[in-house]
Amino acid sequence: MPTYSTNEFRKGLKIQIDGIPFQMIEMNFRKPGKGNALYECKLKNLVRGTVTDKTYRAGQTVEAADVSEFTASFLYKQGEDFVFMKSDDYEQYELTPDQLGDDAKFLKEGMECSLLVFNDNPIGVTLPNHVILQVQYCEPAVKGNTATNVSKPVTLETGAEVLAPAFINIGDWLRVDTRTQSYIERSKDPNEG
Amino acid sequence: MFNRIQNLQRRSELLNRLRSFFYDRNFIEVETPLLSSEVIPELHIEPIAVSSDATRRTAFLQASPELHMKRLLAEGMPAIFQVTRSFRADELGRLHNPEFTLVEWYREGDDMQAGMNLLDELCQTLLGTPPARRIRYGEAFQELLEICPHTATCEQLATCAKRNAIAIPENMPTTDRNEWLNLLLTARIEPQLGLTAPDLLYDYPASQSALAKLAIRDDGIEVAERFELYWKGVELANGYHELTDAAELRERLTVVNQQRELAGRHALPMPESLLAAMQLGLPNSSGCALGFDRLAVLAIGAEKIGEVMAFSEENN
Numbered sequence: 001m002p003t004y005s006t007n008e009f010r011k012g013l014k015i016q017i018d019g020i021p022f023q024m025i026e027m028n029f030r031k032p033g034k035g036n037a038l039y040e041c042k043l044k045n046l047v048r049g050t051v052t053d054k055t056y057r058a059g060q061t062v063e064a065a066d067v068s069e070f071t072a073s074f075l076y077k078q079g080e081d082f083v084f085m086k087s088d089d090y091e092q093y094e095l096t097p098d099q100l101g102d103d104a105k106f107l108k109e110g111m112e113c114s115l116l117v118f119n120d121n122p123i124g125v126t127l128p129n130h131v132i133l134q135v136q137y138c139e140p141a142v143k144g145n146t147a148t149n150v151s152k153p154v155t156l157e158t159g160a161e162v163l164a165p166a167f168i169n170i171g172d173w174l175r176v177d178t179r180t181q182s183y184i185e186r187s188k189d190p191n192e193g
Numbered sequence: 194m195f196n197r198i199q200n201l202q203r204r205s206e207l208l209n210r211l212r213s214f215f216y217d218r219n220f221i222e223v224e225t226p227l228l229s230s231e232v233i234p235e236l237h238i239e240p241i242a243v244s245s246d247a248t249r250r251t252a253f254l255q256a257s258p259e260l261h262m263k264r265l266l267a268e269g270m271p272a273i274f275q276v277t278r279s280f281r282a283d284e285l286g287r288l289h290n291p292e293f294t295l296v297e298w299y300r301e302g303d304d305m306q307a308g309m310n311l312l313d314e315l316c317q318t319l320l321g322t323p324p325a326r327r328i329r330y331g332e333a334f335q336e337l338l339e340i341c342p343h344t345a346t347c348e349q350l351a352t353c354a355k356r357n358a359i360a361i362p363e364n365m366p367t368t369d370r371n372e373w374l375n376l377l378l379t380a381r382i383e384p385q386l387g388l389t390a391p392d393l394l395y396d397y398p399a400s401q402s403a404l405a406k407l408a409i410r411d412d413g414i415e416v417a418e419r420f421e422l423y424w425k426g427v428e429l430a431n432g433y434h435e436l437t438d439a440a441e442l443r444e445r446l447t448v449v450n451q452q453r454e455l456a457g458r459h460a461l462p463m464p465e466s467l468l469a470a471m472q473l474g475l476p477n478s479s480g481c482a483l484g485f486d487r488l489a490v491l492a493i494g495a496e497k498i499g500e501v502m503a504f505s506e507e508n509n
Contacts, residue, residue, distance in 0.1 A: 007283045029286025032383070033421060033431045034403050035375035036237050037284070040360070055360040055376075058237075058283070059456075 002064040006039050006056050014046070014065040021046040021065035021118050046116065046123050049098070065118070072115040072125075074107050082107065084115055084125065093122040103127050105160035106178050127178040132190045133157050134173050141169045154183075195500045204489045204501050207319065208276065211296060211485070214318055215274040220298060223273045225261035227280075228252045233260050233404070234449045234461035239282035241291070253461075254280035257482055258297050259404070260467050263435070266299050266478060267470040274298035276485060287497040288427060290505045294485040301476045305418040305434040308479030309393050312422055312430055315483075316391050320492055322424060325391040331414070333394060337382050342374050343398055343414045350377065357381055371400055386423035395420035404442065405433035422483075424491055432481030439471035 004013060013024040026042035037058035044051050046067070056062070072084040072093065081094045082104065093115060097104060099122070106127055107113075116124040138154035151163040154174070162176055164183040175184040215222065232240045232253045240253040255261075258277050265273055279295040300311065313325040334342040340353045347366075350373035354361055359380045366372050386392040395418075399407055402417030409415050418434035436442055443463070450460035489501035499505035 007285075029284070029289055030379045031237075031284060031286075031289060032375050032379055033428055034235065034237060034401060035378070036372055038362070038376065038379055053360040055362050055380075057362045057364060057372075060362065060364060 001066075003061040004064055005061050006037070006058050009039050009041070009056070014067055015043070016063040016065040017043075021067050021123070022052075023065075025051065046118065067116055067118045067123070069114055069116050071112055074109060074111045074113060076109060084113065084122070086115070087112070093117070095122050095125060099124060102181065103178065106131055106133070106156075106158055106176065106181075108133065108158050129177060129179055130175055130184065131178055132173055132175050132187045133160070135164075135168060135170050138164070138168060138170060142166045195495060197500070200489075200493055200495065200501050201503055203493050207489055207492050208485070210319055211276070211315075211488075214315055215298065218272070220272045220274045220300070221270060223262065223265060223270070223275050225255075225258045225265070225275065225277070227255055227278060229255060229260070230462065231260060231464045231466060232256065232461050233464050233467070234446050234453065235403070236449050236452050236456070239458075240461070241280045241282050256281050257295055259480070259482070260464050262297060262299055262480070263467055263475060264470045266301065266480075267473060267475045271301035271476070272299070285506055288484075288487055288490070290486065290498050290502065292506075293498070293502075295482055296485050296488075297480065297482045299435070299478050299480040301478045303434075303479035304477070305395065305420060305432075305479060308432045308434060308481060309395065309420050311479075312420075312432060312481055312483070313391070313393065316422065316424065316429075319488065320424065323390040325393045325422065327393045327395060329396040330394055330398065330416070331396065333382050333386075334377070337385055338377060340377075342377075343416070346370075347373055350374065353377065354380075371398070374398065374401070383423065383428065384426050387425050387427070391422055391424040391429075393420050393422050402436070402445070403433070404436050404445075406436050408434075427487055427491060428484075429487055429491070430481055430483035432479060435475065435478050435480055437471065437475045437477065439468050439475075442471060443468055 009027050011024055011027050015022050022043040023046055024041050025044045028040040030040055031037040039056040041054050042051055043054050071087045073087060075083045075085050080097055082100055084093045114126040115122055133156040135154050136157045139152055150166040152166055153161050154164045154168055155161050162181060162183050164174060173187045173189050175187045177184055230252050238256050240256045242251050242253055244251045257279050258275050262273060262275060276296050278292055280292050282291060284291055316322045331341060331343055334340055338353055347368060347370055354377060396416040397419040399415045399417050402419060405417040405419035407415055408418050420432045421428055422430045446463060454460055486498045486501055490498060493501055495501050499507045
């Protein structure tokens with residue numbers, strides 16, 4: 001099993017403790033002047049989603065997590081669950097609403113995502129950073145107001161609500177950042193190529 | 194987002210004011226080797242070794258200019274300072290970069306109190322801080338953790354860490370008190386230091402004396418005459434009332450090398466040139482080393498060291 005030494009620790013590293021995969025979501029290198037280096041980590045349990053604090057001394061090693069990540073597209077919702085299909089072998093995976101969290105609001109059929117799998121079980125999904133979605137509802141655009149500093153809530157086709165400038169209309173296409181859940185710019189209709 | 198160019202301009206102004214601070218006090222600026230075959234061995238500082246096929250010799254990028262500056266002090270330069278690059282392997286984080294800028298100074302005749310006064314003055318001048326509060330290492334532990342760092346056993350220190358809900362590394366040694374003290378200091382004391390005024394932590398445990406003189410206080414406890422300055426939770430400087438006894442230094446460094454080998458690391462060459470100079474006489478003095486990049490972080494209000502360096506490990 002491959003391992004990581006403390007000097008390879010960095011944010012985002014996926015490690016395994018007692019068979020459970022964790023992601024290092026924070027890593028703070030602390031070293032009192034003349035003392036031993038300490039690596040203060042916040043570890044997210046990739047199966048349960050919980051976060052724990054763990055401190056390592058310089059020179060310790062941890063196991064690399066036995067997880068794989070690959071491209072899969074969102075097919076459809078089956079009951080409460082979300083069904084994805086791996087792009088290369090058409091294998092299907094189901095994720096629960098809990099595993100998707102807020103990201104579910106930006107999911108659209110056919111969207112290509114990155115699926116994280118541990119022991120053949122899907123444990124998480126990462127959406128593309130930027131997605132283009134159509135406005136389903138918003139208050140009418142204010143004529144002549146092209147200022148970008150006036151915002152209003154708009155509802156997108158997937159059900160997500162973001163703040164967008166006042167000139168946006170129903171039917172417009174918006175480029176949205178899924179990480180910050182925020183409006184970036186008005187976009188062309190992606191179907192028109 | 195930070196403005197890198199503006200930060201570098203402010204760093205340059207700070208460097209200029211720092212130099213004036215020392216020139217105004219009749220310090221002489223010196224330059225000592227970055228590369229030397231000798232180092233002062235330390236248990237937790239890894240120098241970066243450089244070898245050359247041509248000469249088949251190994252030299253070390255210096256982890257601090259201490260060795261050579263003390264030789265100058267011994268040769269009769271009574272007040273010296275230096276701004277220099279220093280190198281420490283594997284030190285990388287919000288406040289660490291393997292290559293960084295150290296300000297180091299020595300003044301003959303100073304004891305620990307005088308050394309602390311000069312450092313306090315420097316902070317007030319360059320950072321506009323209020324006068325530093327002075328707190329003994331033992332007092333800080335009593336006040337924040339209700340434990341005596343000089344007498345507590347490893348078991349007592351471990352119990353204290355558990356009681357304070359500190360995340361304890363799995364392989365903590367059962368006999369090295371210093372490791373436990375460092376864990377407690379890092380987790381629960383440092384974050385409380387220098388919140389409203391800088392804190393000068395002094396009278397360290399004798400076991401963490403490094404190159405500081407030992408002294409016995411009124412309570413009968415032997416302490417190291419070593420001090421560190423903290424401002425806004427950042428450890429900014431480390432100083433000593435300097436150890437002048439060559440035989441004692443040799444003894445301490447021999448122990449350090451034994452500990453290094455026990456920890457699975459190489460022993461490092463002895464600083465024979467410094468030991469010889471000390472044999473001839475190192476004057477009574479206080480010296481201090483200050484992280485200039487950290488000073489810039491505090492002066493500018495930056496988030497991390499990389500924001501105040503032209504090129505750090507992140508972008509070099």
